[in-house]
Amino acid sequence: MLFNSFDFAIFLPIVFLLYWFGTNGNYKYQNILIVLASYVFYGWWDWRFLLLMFGSTIVDYFIGLAIERQDTKASKKRFLFVSIFVNLGILGFFKYFNFFTESFVDTFSFFGMPFNAPSLSIILPVGISFYTFQTLSYSIDVYRGKLKPTSNFIAFAAFVSFFPQLVAGPIERATNLIPQFLKKRTFQSEEALLGLRQIVWGLFKKIVVADTCANYANEIFNNYEHYNSVTLVLGAIAFAFQIYGDFSGYSDIAIGTARLFNIKLMKNFSYPYFSRDIAEFWRRWHISLSTWFRDYVYIPLGGSKVSQRKVIRNVFVIFLVSGFWHGANWTFLIWGFLNALYFLPLLLRKQNRKHLDIVAEDGLFPSLKHLWGIVLTFSITTFAWIFFRANSITEAFAYIERIAHFNIGIERININRFPFEFLPIVALLLYFEWFSRHQEFPLYKSAKYQFKTIVVLVAILLLGSFSTIEDFIYFQF
Amino acid sequence: MKKLLLKTLFYLLVIAITAFVFEKLFTYTHYHNAPRSSEDWVMSLDSTDTFDYVLLGSSRVLNNIDPKIIEEKTGKKGINLGVYGGQAFDIKLFAERLINLKNTAHLYIQVDDSWNNDREGKTSSFNWLPFIEEDFVWEQFNALENEQYWYYKHIPFYKYASFDSEIGIRDFIKGITNQKLKSIADSGFISLEEEIPSEEASKTYPFKLKDTMNLQINHILRMCTENNVPVTFFTAPIFNAEGDHSILNKYLPNYHDFTNTYSNPDYFKDRRHLNATGAFHFSEKIADIINQQ
Numbered sequence: 003m004l005f006n007s008f009d010f011a012i013f014l015p016i017v018f019l020l021y022w023f024g025t026n027g028n029y030k031y032q033n034i035l036i037v038l039a040s041y042v043f044y045g046w047w048d049w050r051f052l053l054l055m056f057g058s059t060i061v062d063y064f065i066g067l068a069i070e071r072q073d074t075k076a077s078k079k080r081f082l083f084v085s086i087f088v089n090l091g092i093l094g095f096f097k098y099f100n101f102f103t104e105s106f107v108d109t110f111s112f113f114g115m116p117f118n119a120p121s122l123s124i125i126l127p128v129g130i131s132f133y134t135f136q137t138l139s140y141s142i143d144v145y146r147g148k149l150k151p152t153s154n155f156i157a158f159a160a161f162v163s164f165f166p167q168l169v170a171g172p173i174e175r176a177t178n179l180i181p182q183f184l185k186k187r188t189f190q191s192e193e194a195l196l197g198l199r200q201i202v203w204g205l206f207k208k209i210v211v212a213d214t215c216a217n218y219a220n221e222i223f224n225n226y227e228h229y230n231s232v233t234l235v236l237g238a239i240a241f242a243f244q245i246y247g248d249f250s251g252y253s254d255i256a257i258g259t260a261r262l263f264n265i266k267l268m269k270n271f272s273y274p275y276f277s278r279d280i281a282e283f284w285r286r287w288h289i290s291l292s293t294w295f296r297d298y299v300y301i302p303l304g305g306s307k308v309s310q311r312k313v314i315r316n317v318f319v320i321f322l323v324s325g326f327w328h329g330a331n332w333t334f335l336i337w338g339f340l341n342a343l344y345f346l347p348l349l350l351r352k353q354n355r356k357h358l359d360i361v362a363e364d365g366l367f368p369s370l371k372h373l374w375g376i377v378l379t380f381s382i383t384t385f386a387w388i389f390f391r392a393n394s395i396t397e398a399f400a401y402i403e404r405i406a407h408f409n410i411g412i413e414r415i416n417i418n419r420f421p422f423e424f425l426p427i428v429a430l431l432l433y434f435e436w437f438s439r440h441q442e443f444p445l446y447k448s449a450k451y452q453f454k455t456i457v458v459l460v461a462i463l464l465l466g467s468f469s470t471i472e473d474f475i476y477f478q479f
Numbered sequence: 480m481k482k483l484l485l486k487t488l489f490y491l492l493v494i495a496i497t498a499f500v501f502e503k504l505f506t507y508t509h510y511h512n513a514p515r516s517s518e519d520w521v522m523s524l525d526s527t528d529t530f531d532y533v534l535l536g537s538s539r540v541l542n543n544i545d546p547k548i549i550e551e552k553t554g555k556k557g558i559n560l561g562v563y564g565g566q567a568f569d570i571k572l573f574a575e576r577l578i579n580l581k582n583t584a585h586l587y588i589q590v591d592d593s594w595n596n597d598r599e600g601k602t603s604s605f606n607w608l609p610f611i612e613e614d615f616v617w618e619q620f621n622a623l624e625n626e627q628y629w630y631y632k633h634i635p636f637y638k639y640a641s642f643d644s645e646i647g648i649r650d651f652i653k654g655i656t657n658q659k660l661k662s663i664a665d666s667g668f669i670s671l672e673e674e675i676p677s678e679e680a681s682k683t684y685p686f687k688l689k690d691t692m693n694l695q696i697n698h699i700l701r702m703c704t705e706n707n708v709p710v711t712f713f714t715a716p717i718f719n720a721e722g723d724h725s726i727l728n729k730y731l732p733n734y735h736d737f738t739n740t741y742s743n744p745d746y747f748k749d750r751r752h753l754n755a756t757g758a759f760h761f762s763e764k765i766a767d768i769i770n771q772q
Contacts, residue, residue: 022480189480191480191482191483194483195482195483195486198483198486198487198490202490217644417644418644418645418649419644419649420649420652423649455490456493459490459493459494459497460493460497463494463497463498463501463636463640464497464501464647464648465648466640466643467643467644468640468641468643469641469642469643469644469645469647470644
């Protein structure tokens with residue numbers, strides 16, 4: 003079920019009304035309703051994979067309790083390994099089996115030893131990367147003693163399957179979400195109103211910004227050999243805003259929906275394209291995944307508190323793993339590698355925590371230095387997005403090579419739209435975001451939020467790309 | 480909860496009012512501003528705009544027949560109302576509009592291998608949606624028994640949002656800035672300049688017709704008979720056609736088959752469309768027919 007679908011527009015009010023009026027204010031009934039609704043939400047896509055999610059829930063529920071019962075670190079570790087093996091095993095099979103098989107065959111063929119290996123027709127269960135990471139973090143936190151395992155199976159099942167963030171995050175931590183499922187939740191009017199406006203803002207980012215940009219990005223990337231340098235650069239920019247609008251829009255709708263149920267999810271994006279360096283960008287982009295890798299991979303490897311050689315290794319490990327998490331394709335690995343290259347100099351010069359504040363915090367406009375930082379960061383990020391978007395590495399390099407021809411000129415893009423009409427839409431997005439950068443999202447409790455909400459609603463109606471609704475990009479991950 | 484409910488209703492009201500206002504505005508521009516499609520054009524005509532003939536059909540009329548050449552050769556005045564992807568469904572709407580206006584002396588209708596399709600054209604019929612309040616348009620869409628068309632008619636702005644890239648905000652901007660359909664200056668004809676690529680020229684164009692009457696064409700024939708409007712049917716040239724249109728002789732009076740008229744690739748833009756050279760020659764052939772009638 004897509005957030006921007008008619009089905010969801012019916013589903014959400016029904017669940018909302020049952021939640022607040024049909025559960026007698028009892029959190030246990032609310033949790034049962036959340037689990038049932040989440041399973042319906044997920045099963046709408048493919049009911050067969052409900053078993054997979056249910057299996058993952060059972061395994062981690064019992065492993066959490068088992069870890070707690072063990073007396074020795076070694077035996078706790080054994081159970082943790084079972085959780086890691088099961089979760090990464092599921093993820094590995096569904097997401098990476100064919101990739102490894104094909105890469106294996108290609109490598110042997112390269113060395114003149116061709117052979118045939120089985121290639122399975124595996125359907126990738128939607129959201130598998132998200133919920134496996136979420137359950138994995140539970141087992142690790144229990145193992146580390148940061149969290150007491152819950153004996154309430156329904157609350158745990160609600161944590162794993164909570165429908166607003168089930169298929170594309172934010173990847174929640176058990177320490178944040180489970181306690182919320184274990185206490186009484188009463189209706190909070192202000193919180194629900196905020197949720198409603200955050201949903202509206204998310205829909206604007208998805209239907210207006212992302213889907214408009216997608217028209218341009220798809221046409222240009224799919225036919226890059228016919229376009230000149232200027233158009234190709236604009237195509238990469240269109241994709242940069244497509245993926246931002248698409249993914250952060252989804253996160254806003256997810257967080258806003260959770261707010262309607264008085265459940266607070268973590269922030270996933272914080273105006274990343276106003277970042278002044280790549281380190282700041284990664285503190286503001288897909289925060290739930292970045293912090294996941296920081297807490298469960300980077301820091302256990304020693305983080306930055308080890309020898310320089312190991313620091314370099316750690317940085318490459320988290321960025322490459324992060325790239326690989328996105329998909330079984332070498333393009334994602336190159337994307338991760340590039341980001342590691344961008345990030346490393348800042349870390350080695352201890353400049354990675356230079357920009358912890360909000361850009362132009364006390365002023366209207368950034369200084370020239372900060373503006374340069376923003377432009378540079380956006381440029382290198384967009385360059386890396388070319389690899390993320392391209393269907394293969396060969397295609398990405400060919401795209402970049404054509405840009406390097408410096409064929410300059412304005413040319414017609416073969417789609418049924420005005421030339422570069424996505425640019426004023428992006429400008430509208432940036433305008434809203436710039437003047438709201440102190441707030442969680444532009445329609446937050448700021449001055450004129452009412453007026454802004456009306457403008458956004460009218461913009462959705464008038465500018466929305468309803469005839470070319472794209473699937474959320476992160477569903478495939 | 481009351482606050483949330485009121486606010487939700489307020490937002491829904493904002494959406495409803497906006498939708499209603501823009502529905503009226505968008506529709507108004509289709510009726511009163513410069514025509515942006517052949518459908519707008521035919522709806523902007525009145526009974527004082529008289530024609531000796533009107534050409535109806537798909538892009539195989541739009542790109543193949545130049546009314547200026549016909550006028551030079553015959554002295555008869557007419558327009559080309561061919562539309563990209565046009566189907567018999569669309570042609571019936573054009574024909575009905577012109578018959579109601581009583582401004583056309585003779586209709587010339589192109590038919591081809593889409594003969595067996597009675598339903599709407601996926602790339603053409605949406606241009607009629609701004610006029611869905613018109614009885615003859617609504618009857619046509621309603622007969623399709625597709626609930627979507629009920630929504631298009633009754634939910635404000637739904638049609639403009641659903642076909643946003645065709646009749647949405649961009650089209651509205653073109654309307655209010657008076658950017659009219661360029662082909663009107665050429666009586667509806669759009670010339671194609673390129674020549675058929677050699678790899679396409681080496682292929683045949685296979686097609687097969689089912690031996691059944693097209694319901695929309697049947698309606699047109701009935702309307703024309705009832706209103707004494709003569710109608711002539713024809714098939715436009717195809718390059719390397721591998722099929723037979725002869726079945727159409729059984730169903731259509733005054734039918735001319737030009738399927739295999741040209742075998743010179745220099746006349747074609749692709750297998751189904753003539754380029755400027757081909758269109759020149761074909762327009763002369765059509766002029767001969769018009770002259771005889």
